[in-house]
Amino acid sequence: MLEAEAMSWRGMNEDAYRILSVQPTAGLGRELAIQRLTLEGFAYTRLHQYPLAKRDFDEAEGLCLGMSYQGCGELSRARGLFAIELGQLPLAKSYFDECLRFAQLHRYPWLEATALLNLGVTALQGEQYDEAIDWSLEAARVSEGIGAEVVLLSTQGNLGWAYYKLGDSQRALEMYQEAQKRSIAIGDIGGAIVWLTDLGYVYQEMGELQQALQSHQKALELARQINSKEDVITALEDLAHVSLQQERPPDAEGYLAQVEPLIVANGNRLDALDVALARGKIAAARTEVGRAEGLFREVENDPASQTSMKLGAEHELARLYESVGRAGEAEKMYRAALGTFEGAREQLKEEDSKLPFLANAAGIYDDYVDFLIGKGRVGEALLVADGSRARTLAGTSGGAGTPEFRGKQVVNPQAVARKAGATLLFYWMGERRSYLWAVTGEKTRLFELPARSVVAPLVERYRKALLREDVDPLEAVGSAGNAAGRELYAKLVAPAESVIQSGRPVMILADGELSQLNFETLLVSGPGSTTHYWIEDVALMAAPSLAMLAGARLEAGNGRSRGKLLLMGDAVSAGPEYPRLDQAAAEMALVQKHFGANAVEFSGARATPRAYLGSEPGNFAYIHFVTHGVASRREPLNSAIVLSPEGATGEEAFKLYAKDVMQHRLNARLVTISACNGSGTVAYRGEGLVGLSWAFLRAGAHNAIGALWEVSDESTPKLMDALYAGLESGLGPAEALRRAKLGLVHSAGRFKRAYYWAPFQIYTRL
Numbered sequence: 001m002l003e004a005e006a007m008s009w010r011g012m013n014e015d016a017y018r019i020l021s022v023q024p025t026a027g028l029g030r031e032l033a034i035q036r037l038t039l040e041g042f043a044y045t046r047l048h049q050y051p052l053a054k055r056d057f058d059e060a061e062g063l064c065l066g067m068s069y070q071g072c073g074e075l076s077r078a079r080g081l082f083a084i085e086l087g088q089l090p091l092a093k094s095y096f097d098e099c100l101r102f103a104q105l106h107r108y109p110w111l112e113a114t115a116l117l118n119l120g121v122t123a124l125q126g127e128q129y130d131e132a133i134d135w136s137l138e139a140a141r142v143s144e145g146i147g148a149e150v151v152l153l154s155t156q157g158n159l160g161w162a163y164y165k166l167g168d169s170q171r172a173l174e175m176y177q178e179a180q181k182r183s184i185a186i187g188d189i190g191g192a193i194v195w196l197t198d199l200g201y202v203y204q205e206m207g208e209l210q211q212a213l214q215s216h217q218k219a220l221e222l223a224r225q226i227n228s229k230e231d232v233i234t235a236l237e238d239l240a241h242v243s244l245q246q247e248r249p250p251d252a253e254g255y256l257a258q259v260e261p262l263i264v265a266n267g268n269r270l271d272a273l274d275v276a277l278a279r280g281k282i283a284a285a286r287t288e289v290g291r292a293e294g295l296f297r298e299v300e301n302d303p304a305s306q307t308s309m310k311l312g313a314e315h316e317l318a319r320l321y322e323s324v325g326r327a328g329e330a331e332k333m334y335r336a337a338l339g340t341f342e343g344a345r346e347q348l349k350e351e352d353s354k355l356p357f358l359a360n361a362a363g364i365y366d367d368y369v370d371f372l373i374g375k376g377r378v379g380e381a382l383l384v385a386d387g388s389r390a391r392t393l394a395g396t397s398g399g400a401g402t403p404e405f406r407g408k409q410v411v412n413p414q415a416v417a418r419k420a421g422a423t424l425l426f427y428w429m430g431e432r433r434s435y436l437w438a439v440t441g442e443k444t445r446l447f448e449l450p451a452r453s454v455v456a457p458l459v460e461r462y463r464k465a466l467l468r469e470d471v472d473p474l475e476a477v478g479s480a481g482n483a484a485g486r487e488l489y490a491k492l493v494a495p496a497e498s499v500i501q502s503g504r505p506v507m508i509l510a511d512g513e514l515s516q517l518n519f520e521t522l523l524v525s526g527p528g529s530t531t532h533y534w535i536e537d538v539a540l541m542a543a544p545s546l547a548m549l550a551g552a553r554l555e556a557g558n559g560r561s562r563g564k565l566l567l568m569g570d571a572v573s574a575g576p577e578y579p580r581l582d583q584a585a586a587e588m589a590l591v592q593k594h595f596g597a598n599a600v601e602f603s604g605a606r607a608t609p610r611a612y613l614g615s616e617p618g619n620f621a622y623i624h625f626v627t628h629g630v631a632s633r634r635e636p637l638n639s640a641i642v643l644s645p646e647g648a649t650g651e652e653a654f655k656l657y658a659k660d661v662m663q664h665r666l667n668a669r670l671v672t673i674s675a676c677n678g679s680g681t682v683a684y685r686g687e688g689l690v691g692l693s694w695a696f697l698r699a700g701a702h703n704a705i706g707a708l709w710e711v712s713d714e715s716t717p718k719l720m721d722a723l724y725a726g727l728e729s730g731l732g733p734a735e736a737l738r739r740a741k742l743g744l745v746h747s748a749g750r751f752k753r754a755y756y757w758a759p760f761q762i763y764t765r766l
Contacts, residue, residue, distance in 0.1 A: 001020070001032065004020050010190055013043040014043075034067075037075075038074050046229070048229045050082075050267075053082055057082065074099075076096070080099065092122050109142060114151060116135055117151055127165070129166050130353050132158065132161075132162045137159070153191055156178070166348075167360050177199065200213075217239065244281045249285050287323075292316075296313040315367070317333040318334040321333060322371055344357075369430070381435075382546075386411065390548050390688075414442065420505075420766060421505070423438065424438070427511045436496060462484040462485050462517070493534065506538045507764070511688075541763070542761055552702075563620070565595040565599040566620040568643065571642065574653075581713050582713055584713075591626075622668060624671075629692060637690070640655035643656055668696075669702050670701070670702070719743075722739065723736050723740040726739050733764075741760070
């Protein structure tokens with residue numbers, strides 16, 4: 001039985017059954033009989049022999065009455081997995097809850113770990129991703145404590161799936177690659193199939209279709225090798241969907257022909273709906289409108305349909321109606337699909353989950369914006385695009401997909417431009433084409449831009465050039481960096497030059513990769529002028545969304561610099577990776593002199609996270625940090641300002657995390673993070689860069705200055721001194737920062753290079 005159990009955990013259920021069949025239940029003691037029936041029932045489950053599985057489970061249940069054998073808890077787990085395979089999620093959860101209570105009562109940690117693992121699986125199946133993450137993390141904690149490698153591996157994969165469904169594909173990809181590698185190392189074929197399947201999904205999401213195809217083909221090969229019928233079904237369905245993405249309907253038909261008899265045998269409604277969705281796509285590709293419509297409606301209206309399936313069906317219906325000129329029905333379905341998405345988003349409770357979730361609706365928003373612009377409804381398209389922006393930052397609900405846009409809030413872009421006293425440049429990066437809305441107080445103009453695939457490589461090339469400390473793109477005429485800087489200006493800004501008003505600031509509402517680009521560094525080379533950085537012409541700032549700007553309360557006393565300053569920095573080193581900054585004390589002195597007695601300073605050992613959180617930061621008009629910063633790629637809200645240790649051990653002792661910053665309400669006119677990567681390193685669709693600057697805006701700061709890359713300890717004190725001098729003279733934060741930067745640009749030394757002044761960017765919510 002131990003050998004059969006080992007086979008079962010490796011997904012080799014036919015082999016497990018063969019081993020068990022040589023030892024009948026008769027003649028075994030009660031405990032061994034329960035164990036044998038449970039293992040055999042599970043093998044039957046995986047082999048789709050459901051009546052035989054139920055027979056074994058029922059017999060084992062009778063033997064368990066009044067008993068506390070560990071096998072009785074394992075029976076509850078097996079019955080839960082049986083219910084999952086039949087698509088009966090509430091029943092599955094009740095069995096896993098029963099298993100968990102049993103394990104905790106009788107102190108069976110292995111059983112507790114597997115119960116937690118399967119509660120996470122049930123939550124994933126039910127699309128409750130926050131809950132799935134909580135169960136999986138707890139399962140990981142218990143399994144790690146007992147060295148249960150196979151359970152730990154499974155929890156890692158489940159976390160990857162949750163992150164994938166929340167839209168964080170890169171994070172999921174890393175977890176799946178590691179899980180697959182470890183599964184192969186320990187001989188877990190069943191696990192390897194799961195991770196190959198999930199890797200295929202991530203590759204599909206990223207548009208790497210050939211890699212996706214290879215992952216699903218390998219999963220199919222392994223599933224057939226161990227005769228795992230459920231995995232064979234999954235692999236065939238996945239291969240059909242990838243073939244459709246590759247626009248190869250005949251290949252998809254071939255895979256569906258293989259899978260349909262298996263689905264009839266297992267009776268799982270979710271599998272049947274997945275095939276219906278694939279067949280609907282094939283019918284749509286062949287312009288069989290009636291058949292496609294019927295299949296998509298079947299998926300949309302079936303109570304068993306998962307949210308992701310319903311969302312896919314509604315999106316496909318919208319595209320179908322649009323393709324045949326049924327515009328009214330197309331629009332209705334676009335809005336229905338966004339409504340379905342919003343309903344799913346509202347179920348999420350954690351900020352970390354909401355941040356990447358918009359990626360699930362990116363294609364719908366993209367197609368809907370294209371649809372509206374194609375109908376000449378430029379203003380409506382802008383409002384729909386804005387409905388996808390800064391949702392988590394604003395902490396709002398409702399959006400373009402709800403029955404009434406933003407709960408009847410009507411955003412007037414031109415009124416927003418007048419309120420801000422600025423020209424607004426609103427960007428939308430699309431897969432087929434991109435758009436720029438240029439908005440002033442008097443008019444809105446639309447410009448079509450190249451697709452994301454054209455712009456993104458230019459942004460990456462230019463960022464690499466800016467990050468070179470030894471060469472400046474402006475000076476390196478003829479270099480790839482210089483060419484990229486000029487081309488980006490020509491593609492992204494030049495079309496709207498006639499709209500941009502002289503003497504007024506420009507607010508950039510960026511999208512996608514553009515959120516990692518400081519527009520001040522774009523190279524202008526018009527007739528009659530030498531090539532120069534765009535900062536020479538305008539004051540620029542980044543803004544999150546029109547809706548946030550429209551709803552913002554203008555800061556009191558705009559134009560005055562006086563107010564209390566909270567100044568923190570020159571921290572005691574928390575370790576060799578965070579050496580003491582040589583110029584930190586000098587920078588703090590330069591900043592403090594502009595406030596005198598209005599400055600509250602925490603430096604050295606006093607500059608701790610607890611000091612910030614206990615200082616009532618909401619009472620300060622200005623907050624300034626001079627220290628190290630760390631940006632977390634995996635968990636952006638774990639980005640942190642590095643302060644002094646507080647005598648305890650662990651990271652919490654010296655890191656002020658973005659997630660903690662958000663919990664303390666601010667009303668600061670300006671928060672300045674004079675630290676590396678204060679803006680963050682991860683950009684989410686609709687939210688932009690998420691990190692420390694984002695967290696301070698989320699907490700209520702009117703403006704935040706953060707860095708897009710590492711900052712120089714040598715040049716930054718001079719820049720900050722000039723910034724506060726500008727504020728003291730009555731300039732607004734954006735213009736004060738611009739003039740401070742221009743002081744470096746026009747200097748004689750190396751600090752004039754963009755590497756030194758360009759990392760700092762100002763973000764505003766007014």
